[in-house]
Amino acid sequence: MKKNYLxxxxxxxLLWPIYVISYQIIFDELGPEPVDRIINHFGEWTLIFIILxxxxxxxxxxxxxxxxxxxxxMVGLFTFSYASIHMLSYVGLDYxxxxxxxxxxxxxxxxxxxxxxxWLLLTVLALTSSDMMVRVLKSYWKKLHRLVYVIAIFGSLHxxxxxxxxxxxxxxxxxxxxxxxxxRIKLKKNA
Numbered sequence: 001m002k003k004n005y006l007x008x009x010x011x012x013x014l015l016w017p018i019y020v021i022s023y024q025i026i027f028d029e030l031g032p033e034p035v036d037r038i039i040n041h042f043g044e045w046t047l048i049f050i051i052l053x054x055x056x057x058x059x060x061x062x063x064x065x066x067x068x069x070x071x072x073x074m075v076g077l078f079t080f081s082y083a084s085i086h087m088l089s090y091v092g093l094d095y096x097x098x099x100x101x102x103x104x105x106x107x108x109x110x111x112x113x114x115x116x117x118x119w120l121l122l123t124v125l126a127l128t129s130s131d132m133m134v135r136v137l138k139s140y141w142k143k144l145h146r147l148v149y150v151i152a153i154f155g156s157l158h159x160x161x162x163x164x165x166x167x168x169x170x171x172x173x174x175x176x177x178x179x180x181x182x183x184r185i186k187l188k189k190n191a
Contacts (some may be wrong), residue, residue: 017045041084049079080126111161118154
């Protein structure tokens with residue numbers, strides 16, 4: 001019986017953001033603003049993982065291989081995990097779990113509002129990602145999980161609005177997301 005080592009290997013690779021931040025914490029390389037470094041680290045990796053999630057269908061189409069689909073749920077759940085760490089770092093390290101000013105920020109700062117909205121939508125996708133939920137929701141499951149497109153746009157806007165002076169990096173991520181979303185539109189037209 002042949003064992004499949006690919007999934008555990010991919011799982012370990014998807015832990016890369018944890019390895020990086022752990023190294024920086026252990027060797028005191030977080031820089032002058034460690035809290036911002038941790039929050040931004042997980043925020044950026046969340047966006048990268050959203051891009052990875054959106055890349056799976058185009059990769060399947062380009063390579064004509066369904067092997068990519070085996071990793072979609074795993075990558076999606078890692079996306080949710082990193083988004084949750086990002087959000088909890090912001091709430092815990094930046095606000096020390098003081099809810100009142102946090103709620104004010106959600107309604108007053110558009111980058112916080114759109115980021116929090118993206119996290120809420122990701123929570124819905126994570127809670128409905130199991131095989132049981134696929135069976136329960138039937139055709140609605142696929143429609144619900146198309147929210148990943150809205151989440152990608154929200155994540156991109158969150159990063160753009162957060163960046164007050166340097167727009168190059170958020171712009172690159174936004175362009176990649178737009179390309180992946182347009183590829184999705186082409187896939188639907190061809191189907």
